[in-house]
Amino acid sequence: xxxxxxxxxxxxxxxxxxxxxxxxxxxxxxxxxxxxxxxxxxxxxxxxxxxxxxxxxxxxxxxxxxxxxxxxxxxxxxxxxxxxxxxxxxxxxxxxxxxxxxxxxxxxxxxxxxxxxxxxxxxxxxxxxxxxxxxxxxxxxxxxxxxxxxxxxxxxxxxxxxxxxxxxxxxxxxxxxxxxxxxxxxxxxxxxxxxxxxxxxxxxxxxxxxxxxxxxxxxxxxxxxxxxxxxxxxxxxxxxxxxxxxxxxxxxxxxxxxxxxxxxxxxxxxxxxxxxxxxxxxxxxxxxxxxxxxxxxxxxxxxxxxxxxxxxxxxxxxxxxxxxxxxxxxxxxxxxxxxxxx
Amino acid sequence: xxxxxxxxxxxxxxxxxxxxxxxxxxxxxxxxxxxxxxxxxxxxxxxxxxxxxxxxxxxxxxxxxxxxxxxxxxxxxxxxxxxxxxxxxxxxxxxxxxxxxxxxxxxxxxxxxxxxxxxxxxxxxxxxxxxxxxxxxxxxxxxxxxxxxxxxxxxxxxxxxxxxxxxxxxxxxxxxxxxxxxxxxxxxxxxxxxxxxxxxxxxxxxxxxxxxxxxxxxxxxxxxxxxxxxxxxxxxxxxxxxxxxxxxxxxxxxxxxxxxxxxxxxxxxxxxxxxxxxxxxxxxxxxxxxxxxxxxxxxxxxxxxxxxxxxxxxxxxxxxxxxxxxxxxxxxxxxxxxxxxxxxxxxxxxxx
Numbered sequence: 001x002x003x004x005x006x007x008x009x010x011x012x013x014x015x016x017x018x019x020x021x022x023x024x025x026x027x028x029x030x031x032x033x034x035x036x037x038x039x040x041x042x043x044x045x046x047x048x049x050x051x052x053x054x055x056x057x058x059x060x061x062x063x064x065x066x067x068x069x070x071x072x073x074x075x076x077x078x079x080x081x082x083x084x085x086x087x088x089x090x091x092x093x094x095x096x097x098x099x100x101x102x103x104x105x106x107x108x109x110x111x112x113x114x115x116x117x118x119x120x121x122x123x124x125x126x127x128x129x130x131x132x133x134x135x136x137x138x139x140x141x142x143x144x145x146x147x148x149x150x151x152x153x154x155x156x157x158x159x160x161x162x163x164x165x166x167x168x169x170x171x172x173x174x175x176x177x178x179x180x181x182x183x184x185x186x187x188x189x190x191x192x193x194x195x196x197x198x199x200x201x202x203x204x205x206x207x208x209x210x211x212x213x214x215x216x217x218x219x220x221x222x223x224x225x226x227x228x229x230x231x232x233x234x235x236x237x238x239x240x241x242x243x244x245x246x247x248x249x250x251x252x253x254x255x256x257x258x259x260x261x262x263x264x265x266x267x268x269x270x271x272x273x274x275x276x277x278x279x280x281x282x283x284x285x286x287x288x289x290x291x292x293x294x295x296x297x298x299x300x301x302x303x304x305x306x307x308x309x310x311x312x313x314x315x316x317x318x319x320x321x322x323x324x325x326x327x328x329x330x331x332x333x334x335x336x337x338x339x340x341x342x
Numbered sequence: 343x344x345x346x347x348x349x350x351x352x353x354x355x356x357x358x359x360x361x362x363x364x365x366x367x368x369x370x371x372x373x374x375x376x377x378x379x380x381x382x383x384x385x386x387x388x389x390x391x392x393x394x395x396x397x398x399x400x401x402x403x404x405x406x407x408x409x410x411x412x413x414x415x416x417x418x419x420x421x422x423x424x425x426x427x428x429x430x431x432x433x434x435x436x437x438x439x440x441x442x443x444x445x446x447x448x449x450x451x452x453x454x455x456x457x458x459x460x461x462x463x464x465x466x467x468x469x470x471x472x473x474x475x476x477x478x479x480x481x482x483x484x485x486x487x488x489x490x491x492x493x494x495x496x497x498x499x500x501x502x503x504x505x506x507x508x509x510x511x512x513x514x515x516x517x518x519x520x521x522x523x524x525x526x527x528x529x530x531x532x533x534x535x536x537x538x539x540x541x542x543x544x545x546x547x548x549x550x551x552x553x554x555x556x557x558x559x560x561x562x563x564x565x566x567x568x569x570x571x572x573x574x575x576x577x578x579x580x581x582x583x584x585x586x587x588x589x590x591x592x593x594x595x596x597x598x599x600x601x602x603x604x605x606x607x608x609x610x611x612x613x614x615x616x617x618x619x620x621x622x623x624x625x626x627x628x629x630x631x632x633x634x635x636x637x638x639x640x641x642x643x644x645x646x647x648x649x650x651x652x653x654x655x656x657x658x659x660x661x662x663x664x665x666x667x668x669x670x671x672x673x674x675x676x677x678x679x680x681x682x683x684x685x686x687x688x689x690x691x692x693x694x
Binding site for chain 2: 238240241243244246247248249250251254258259262263
């Protein structure tokens with residue numbers, strides 16, 4: 001007899017519960033219990049979980065009904081979600097595919113100098129530029145140039161979109177405490193949710209062959225820091241300067257463009273740096289859902305136990321990460337310097 | 343009597359969520375502490391009535407927490423009053439729309455801040471030209487005007503520096519140049535010189551007086567420093583706990599303080615340096631010039647210079663002249679008497 005039988009009879013719910021007519025085994029444990037002809041012995045008082053209560057009362061759910069319910073609910077909502085989200089996110093697929101095509105189609109002898117030139121323009125630092133050039137050549141020498149470019153193209157698109165959406169959202173949050181209060185928990189959720197968990201609903205929503213699947217996963221994960229730091233940066237702008245802007249009759253737009261954004265720029269740049277690093281982290285995991293790039297090689301290393309392949313790809317990712325970090329950090333310090341010259 | 347440039351009448355400010363609801367308590371005479379204890383609201387300003395005349399420097403003086411910075415922020419409505427009228431050039435600031443208010447801030451009132459509040463990412467030139475560029479003037483005009491006023495405050499050659507590269511005194515010169523570039527009839531100066539060290543502060547005060555001599559702006563100046571107040575003020579307003587304790591001509595307040603609080607204030611300053619002959623002379627009766635005078639003095643001479651002139655001899659007497667006209671006589675004994683603060687009331691003030 002199950003432990004909670006007495007409870008239900010004491011509450012007078014025996015009739016409501018009904019008898020369990022269904023004796024088919026529902027789990028391996030049930031099966032073993034039936035085969036052995038004895039009840040599985042548990043702790044003295046079993047925890048009052050759905051499954052344990054179900055043993056005494058058929059009307060009570062089983063825990064798998066909960067997971068089933070979520071799944072069915074999601075599947076029921078899927079057609080609607082899909083008709084709404086599909087057209088909205090379609091441009092993301094085009095952008096990712098386009099960028100991928102562009103980065104691959106561009107001959108290396110144009111692409112590499114271009115990347116080095118961009119690094120120089122952004123950082124204005126000779127060591128950083130030289131480091132970028134050497135790193136790319138290292139990747140090229142071990143034939144990882146193409147995959148590295150694939151990864152870079154994805155990061156490029158996802159970071160751009162994160163900034164395009166993140167900065168305005170951050171600005172809006174800084175203007176309204178209400179909005180901030182409601183958005184912050186969402187950002188916390190996006191940041192703490194294990195990255196694999198994003199992928200599950202996305203796989204159901206979109207086909208794995210579509211590039212927007214990993215694009216959305218990366219953007220959701222990477223957009224958080226740029227939103228947070230834009231909001232923070234604008235809120236941290238010296239109140240006296242804002243007061244001066246008011247006293248000289250600036251309108252909201254002038255205040256934003258001439259005072260708040262320029263003064264928040266170092267914080268925003270720090271946010272962009274974080275966004276780049278997080279999209280790089282996610283692009284590796286997204287290789288599970290067919291994102292091309294260095295992550296694929298890492299995955300191959302794990303799946304086939306090809307140690308060398310995995311490690312070379314891993315080092316490639318580290319190099320890419322350091323390049324992106326150094327260039328964006330150098331750009332950040334440059335912005336900082338123009339603000340406070342001593 | 344012409345209309346004042348700025349008129350504040352019946353101005354109240356209470357900080358807190360239900361300021362309008364507790365206003366009647368204050369109007370019925372409830373004090374700052376009681377209001378805070380019983381209703382949790384902070385009394386900022388209490389029935390302020392001040393007229394500020396065109397072309398004068400009105401100094402609002404009080405200790406910290408007396409509401410002086412709150413007061414100046416009401417003129418351009420950086421702070422909204424709880425009740426009362428703010429009339430600037432005959433126009434009620436409270437009735438202005440958002441656009442109208444912005445327009446007034448651009449065209450009528452410029453402000454100088456205690457902490458300078460310059461834009462750190464802009465050069466000195468762009469900072470000084472900011473008020474004009476906010477109005478939508480083209481860059482050439484902004485730069486030309488900014489350069490003109492920077493030169494006027496003694497900063498030519500620093501146009502392309504950033505504020506962080508300048509000392510505090512120089513940064514405040516930029517702040518003043520910025521307010522002058524705005525070319526507004528009214529200048530609001532919120533403890534503009536308080537953050538500067540004493541020598542530079544004196545320089546800046548002289549600069550302000552010199553500028554005022556040629557520009558004749560209506561300046562509202564906030565300070566907690568009585569010496570500064572007496573040096574700059576044409577009209578002195580003394581605030582305490584949000585209400586006006588005394589206002590009037592500074593010399594008059596100095597000689598006739600009407601409140602222990604003010605006597606306490608006044609007792610610590612160098613009276614000889616601040617008081618002028620015109621405040622203590624005996625006005626001339628029926629145009630008779632005394633014959634036994636030891637010499638002629640100007641109405642605006644300080645008592646300190648008189649003592650030096652007489653060599654400390656109290657038996658001397660002088661004829662006081664305002665330009666060519668003889669306006670009164672000055673007896674050195676009167677002068678010495680004026681130097682003594684009102685001792686009895688001072689003792690009272692110390693006790694309270």
